[in-house]
Amino acid sequence: MMHLDPNQRNNVRLGQYVEIVMKKDQQTGELTDGLVKRILTKSKLHPHGIKVMLDTGEVGRIKNIVEDVEE
Numbered sequence: 001m002m003h004l005d006p007n008q009r010n011n012v013r014l015g016q017y018v019e020i021v022m023k024k025d026q027q028t029g030e031l032t033d034g035l036v037k038r039i040l041t042k043s044k045l046h047p048h049g050i051k052v053m054l055d056t057g058e059v060g061r062i063k064n065i066v067e068d069v070e071e
Contacts, residue, residue, distance in 0.1 A: 005048045012039055020052060021062030025056055033066070045050035 004011040006018070026048045036055035049061030065069040 004065040006065050007046055009039065009041055009044050009046075009050050011065060012036060012050050012052065012062065013064060015037070017066040018052065018062045019064040019066060020054065020055075020058070021049075021063050022058060022060035025060070029058055034058065 006012075012018070014036050016036045017033065018036055019033045021029060022032055025032070032054070034054045034056050037055045037057075038050055038053040039050065040059065046061070049063055051059065051061050053059050
């Protein structure tokens with residue numbers, strides 16, 4: 001099982017199941033999971049994780065890319 005680097009934009013795809021940390025949860029590190037609706041980070045690499053919007057409208061930086069559902 002290969003783990004994708006959540007700091008690299010080319011590892012992130014729309015509809016992918018991920019765990020993010022929202023701005024308000026950065027102190028606690030609490031993770032929120034969901035499906036990627038939009039990729040907000042423009043650069044190829046971000047040291048704190050690629051920023052995305054989930055299908056629920058929540059925005060945060062990816063901490064974990066959960067294995068694709070179809071795998």
